[in-house]
Amino acid sequence: MVILRSTSENILIIELENLIDAKARPDVEASMTAALVSEDCAIVDLSRVSFVASEGLRMLLMLRKKQGSAHLLLCCMQDQVRDVFAISGLLPLFDVFPTREAAEHAARARRS
Amino acid sequence: MILMLTQFVGGLGIFFAGMHLLTENLKLLTGRRFREVVASWTRSRAAAVGWGVSAGAVMQSPPAVTLIAVSMLGTGLITVETGLAMVLGCNVGTSLLVVVASFDIKVLVYALLGIAGLSFASTRWAAARTIPLVVFGIGLVFLGLDLLTSAVRPIAQEPWLRDLLASPGSSMPLLFVVGIALSVLSQSANSIMLLAIALADAGALTFNQAVITIYGANVGDSMLTWLLSAPLRGRQRQVAMFQVAFNSVAACVMLPLLAVELVGGVPLVLALARKITADPPLQLACICVLYNIGGAITLLPCIPLAARILARRYPPPTEEGDARPQFIYPAAAAEADSALDLTALEQQRLAAFLPRLLEIARDQPANAVERIRRRRESISQLSGAIRDFLDRLGEQTLRHDVYERLHKARSKADLIDAIANTVTQLASVSVAAKRHEATRRLSTSIVEGIDTILLTAVEAMGPAGSGELEVLHNISGDRSAMMRRIRGDYLAREATLSGLDRSDILSVTILAERAAWLLHRLSDTLLQEAGLRSPVGSGSGSEQAW
Numbered sequence: 001m002v003i004l005r006s007t008s009e010n011i012l013i014i015e016l017e018n019l020i021d022a023k024a025r026p027d028v029e030a031s032m033t034a035a036l037v038s039e040d041c042a043i044v045d046l047s048r049v050s051f052v053a054s055e056g057l058r059m060l061l062m063l064r065k066k067q068g069s070a071h072l073l074l075c076c077m078q079d080q081v082r083d084v085f086a087i088s089g090l091l092p093l094f095d096v097f098p099t100r101e102a103a104e105h106a107a108r109a110r111r112s
Numbered sequence: 113m114i115l116m117l118t119q120f121v122g123g124l125g126i127f128f129a130g131m132h133l134l135t136e137n138l139k140l141l142t143g144r145r146f147r148e149v150v151a152s153w154t155r156s157r158a159a160a161v162g163w164g165v166s167a168g169a170v171m172q173s174p175p176a177v178t179l180i181a182v183s184m185l186g187t188g189l190i191t192v193e194t195g196l197a198m199v200l201g202c203n204v205g206t207s208l209l210v211v212v213a214s215f216d217i218k219v220l221v222y223a224l225l226g227i228a229g230l231s232f233a234s235t236r237w238a239a240a241r242t243i244p245l246v247v248f249g250i251g252l253v254f255l256g257l258d259l260l261t262s263a264v265r266p267i268a269q270e271p272w273l274r275d276l277l278a279s280p281g282s283s284m285p286l287l288f289v290v291g292i293a294l295s296v297l298s299q300s301a302n303s304i305m306l307l308a309i310a311l312a313d314a315g316a317l318t319f320n321q322a323v324i325t326i327y328g329a330n331v332g333d334s335m336l337t338w339l340l341s342a343p344l345r346g347r348q349r350q351v352a353m354f355q356v357a358f359n360s361v362a363a364c365v366m367l368p369l370l371a372v373e374l375v376g377g378v379p380l381v382l383a384l385a386r387k388i389t390a391d392p393p394l395q396l397a398c399i400c401v402l403y404n405i406g407g408a409i410t411l412l413p414c415i416p417l418a419a420r421i422l423a424r425r426y427p428p429p430t431e432e433g434d435a436r437p438q439f440i441y442p443a444a445a446a447e448a449d450s451a452l453d454l455t456a457l458e459q460q461r462l463a464a465f466l467p468r469l470l471e472i473a474r475d476q477p478a479n480a481v482e483r484i485r486r487r488r489e490s491i492s493q494l495s496g497a498i499r500d501f502l503d504r505l506g507e508q509t510l511r512h513d514v515y516e517r518l519h520k521a522r523s524k525a526d527l528i529d530a531i532a533n534t535v536t537q538l539a540s541v542s543v544a545a546k547r548h549e550a551t552r553r554l555s556t557s558i559v560e561g562i563d564t565i566l567l568t569a570v571e572a573m574g575p576a577g578s579g580e581l582e583v584l585h586n587i588s589g590d591r592s593a594m595m596r597r598i599r600g601d602y603l604a605r606e607a608t609l610s611g612l613d614r615s616d617i618l619s620v621t622i623l624a625e626r627a628a629w630l631l632h633r634l635s636d637t638l639l640q641e642a643g644l645r646s647p648v649g650s651g652s653g654s655e656q657a658w
Contacts, residue, residue, distance in 0.1 A: 051556075052560070053474070053560050053563075054467075054470075054560045054561075054563035054564040054566075054567055057560070057561075057564040058564060058567050058568070061564075061568070061583065065579070065583075080553060080556075080557055083554075083557040083561075083598070084557045084560045084561050084564075085561075086561070086594060087557055087558055087560075087561025087562065087591070087594070087598075087624060087628075088560070088561040088562075088564035088565060088587060089561075089564075089565060089586065089587030089588060089589065089591075089628070090564065090587055092586070093583070093586065093587070
């Protein structure tokens with residue numbers, strides 16, 4: 001499931017929930033693609049994602065590719081999610097922040 | 113008596129050792145070129161039967177001939193109908209052994225054993241030892257059969273055996289059942305048929321009793337195939353069940369003919385054998401061959417129908433379809449450039465099957481181990497077909513640049529095979545590593561992580577994969593430091609881990625390390641293939657961020 005929010009500075013926050021696997025991917029990908037169309041920067045909050053499967057990682061990789069010069073910031077990864085990102089080698093490809101605040105701060109800095 | 117019994121057992125042992133030597137070494141001689149020649153010779157059904165007769169006579173092993181037919185089916189070299197015709201002929205071919213063994217061929221057997229055996233004394237022949245081993249195997253088969261039958265003759269003179277076989281209990285139906293049982297137990301119908309001939313020659317069995325025992329041994333051969341083919345699936349099972357049907361149908365035809373001949377006095381099979389030769393043991397040997405010819409004549413016109421019924425009854429599993437090449441075919445090798453383009457597509461298709469191994473590890477079905485084994489088998493078959501195709505291409509005179517492409521395609525084939533091996537092991541270990549919550553969590557993370565790189569590699573190998581190539585290069589690579597750290601963390605954190613759990617953690621992390629490294633090497637090969645230069649210093653994994 002995807003929950004979209006905007007901060008007072010109009011930064012798009014995408015909160016993902018539960019698992020991101022092959023079954024969940026089409027819906028999550030469609031929602032995120034639609035939300036990211038007009039955004040130059042978005043934060044993906046993974047605090048409520050307990051596990052991410054390879055399909056979920058490939059989805060984020062695809063979105064990163066589609067976004068082009070725009071930025072996709074990831075934050076609040078749980079331990080096992082972080083493990084999967086690290087083992088897959090995807091961690092260095094994304095800007096990853098430990099907290100939502102840190103991610104928002106980075107997004108604001110980019111805008112300015 | 114003890115000497116006779118040990119000679120009997122020794123003869124049986126030498127016979128089986130010879131069969132093993134013969135079959136295993138003949139398999140080494142049946143490479144790609146052999147299979148392609150066979151495919152070109154067996155375009156008609158009659159030619160396929162003819163080849164089956166020759167192969168059965170030389171190999172003396174229906175399962176070995178069946179294996180060749182199945183591997184040719186798998187690579188699309190022949191149709192199911194051609195495969196069935198080969199198996200049909202093979203039954204007639206194997207029965208010829210009984211005829212040959214009925215003659216006194218000791219001189220020839222000793223000469224074969226001597227010449228083939230002497231070649232082992234010289235190291236100069238070491239490289240070409242397969243053919244002497246085949247010849248030595250043939251010699252052992254006949255030596256074993258000779259020992260077996262020579263041991264039976266004195267046993268047949270024993271009063272207790274004569275009384276037993278002459279008793280009212282030794283009726284024709286009982287001997288038919290005994291023939292079946294002994295054939296299943298000894299796993300060799302030919303040895304039982306020769307035994308029956310030897311007993312008849314020694315006067316312990318009547319001619320007619322020997323005939324019914326021979327028929328029983330043939331049916332026993334079918335029952336054995338039926339028992340042994342239970343784990344087979346798809347086309348392998350279709351061919352095996354055709355083999356089962358062969359002897360059963362032959363029995364349905366030959367038993368009534370025997371009854372008509374014995375009861376009604378109509379001259380049929382026995383009369384024909386008597387016409388061929390006046391020697392009773394040779395007459396019985398001829399009956400062995402006639403039994404199989406009877407079955408072949410009956411089933412030959414039914415092959416298309418049998419193929420349809422078997423395909424419906426034993427449909428090929430998904431893996432079997434996956435094992436067949438979709439892009440490459442023998443004639444495509446004539447045009448080298450497009451042949452290499454087709455190879456690249458087939459290799460991408462092959463690589464796309466690797467994530468399915470990890471899918472099994474992820475889904476954990478009840479028969480996970482068996483499904484991994486079947487999937488790996490289909491991957492090996494497709495990989496073998498690609499290698500055969502590249503070998504065929506390499507036999508031609510090619511332009512320098514095409515040789516280079518061929519070399520890269522071969523390197524890619526080697527890497528895909530190595531990745532397939534590692535991923536298979538990773539999937540297997542991951543299925544087993546579920547005893548402890550920590551090993552389950554770690555193996556799940558590793559499966560998903562490696563699967564991500566694998567899926568990226570599959571995309572990168574595709575025609576529009578250039579964009580993914582650099583990503584693959586960056587996300588794959590050396591994971592040794594990361595895996596050491598993960599391993600250390602898990603082992604230090606989890607005090608309740610058993611020795612087996614610790615071994616699982618070690619295995620999955622080492623396999624993940626190897627998989628990531630091999631995938632990085634694949635990305636290097638793909639970059640070279642695409643004419644791009646590997647980004648220097650990249651691809652060292654994500655340890656910095658970790």
